[in-house]
Amino acid sequence: MNPKTREPEVTEPETVREEKPPVFGTYSNIGGTYSSLSRRSFLTRLGATGIATASPTVAIANVVDAPETPSARHAGTQTVHLSINGKRQTLQLEPRVTLLDCLREVVQLTGTKKGCDHGQCGACTVLVNGRRINSCLSFAVMHEDDEITTIEGLGTPQEMHPMQAAFVEHDGYQCGYCTSGQIVSAVGMLKEPWGPADKDVREAMSGNICRCGAYPNIVRAIQMVRSRVSQQGVDA
Structure with missing residues (x-):
């Protein structure tokens, strides 16, 4: 081809490839350079970070473990009087506590069983004033001064x-x-x-x-x- 008639070559602009930092590496803003970090170094630094954050956790635990005042201990609870198997009980309960959980977890009468917890199986049946009910469907605070009979009371x-x-x-x-x-x-x-x-x-x-x-x-x-x-x- 005649050099005088050759069309000028079209060159594409050079694409600048953006590099990403490696998984284990640190990025330096000065000059955009990376410094390698081995897996061992990464885990070592991670362990040091865990140790450094341990002290605040201990401090929080100390606050939580501080003795509660009577008013704080009973905050959100309600005094309930129940007669369970002929014995008068005065309890501090949250309004959301079911009669079943009250009997099992608070009074420690575990003969009444938790089955479906939806009132469908009858394993939690107790007598309230002589009438049988599913205790998992009834809140304990609803039974002020009621006479409750469990299997232990029979x-x-x-x-x-x-x-x-x-x-x-x-x-x-x-x-x-x-x-x-x-x-x-x-x-x-x-x-x-x-x-x-x-x-x-x-x-x-x-x-x-x-x-x-x-x-x-x-x-x-x-x-x-x-x-x-x-x-x-x-x-x-």
Whole structure:
């Protein structure tokens, strides 16, 4: 090609490549340079940072562990008077505490079980003024001066309630987790106007679930106590 007729070459502007700092590296604003930092150095500095921040944490813990004043200790709580298994109890409770959690965590009566915590299984059944309720659905502060009966208040291993003895005699349980709720519910049921047939018992006890499927034995136990109550005047 004739040099005189050659078209001038078009050159593209040079693209400046922006470099990014490495994962383990430090950036210097002076001159835009990087200094390498090994993984070992990075972890060493990280450990030193943790040690440096430990002192404020200890200081905070000291403040939290300081003795509370009586007013601070009871802030947000309410005085509640309950009669539990015949014993008068005066408790300081937050309004959000359920009767179930009050019995288990505060009064330490753990015979009442927490199952679904939604009022669907009946494991938490207790008697309030003789009426059976799901204690997981009721706030403790709602029961001022109420008479509450749990499985511990029905009987003892040495002196069992007739319903407890009937459950033992008829094997009305397998794993036993639902048994306390079943027994308390059955005691409350006997004071309600249900029919005498087995189907009436099953309907009356439908709110108490047995995952092991011991329903036939539970019905037999309840019917035995019902017959003794009607024939012999046994207090259920």
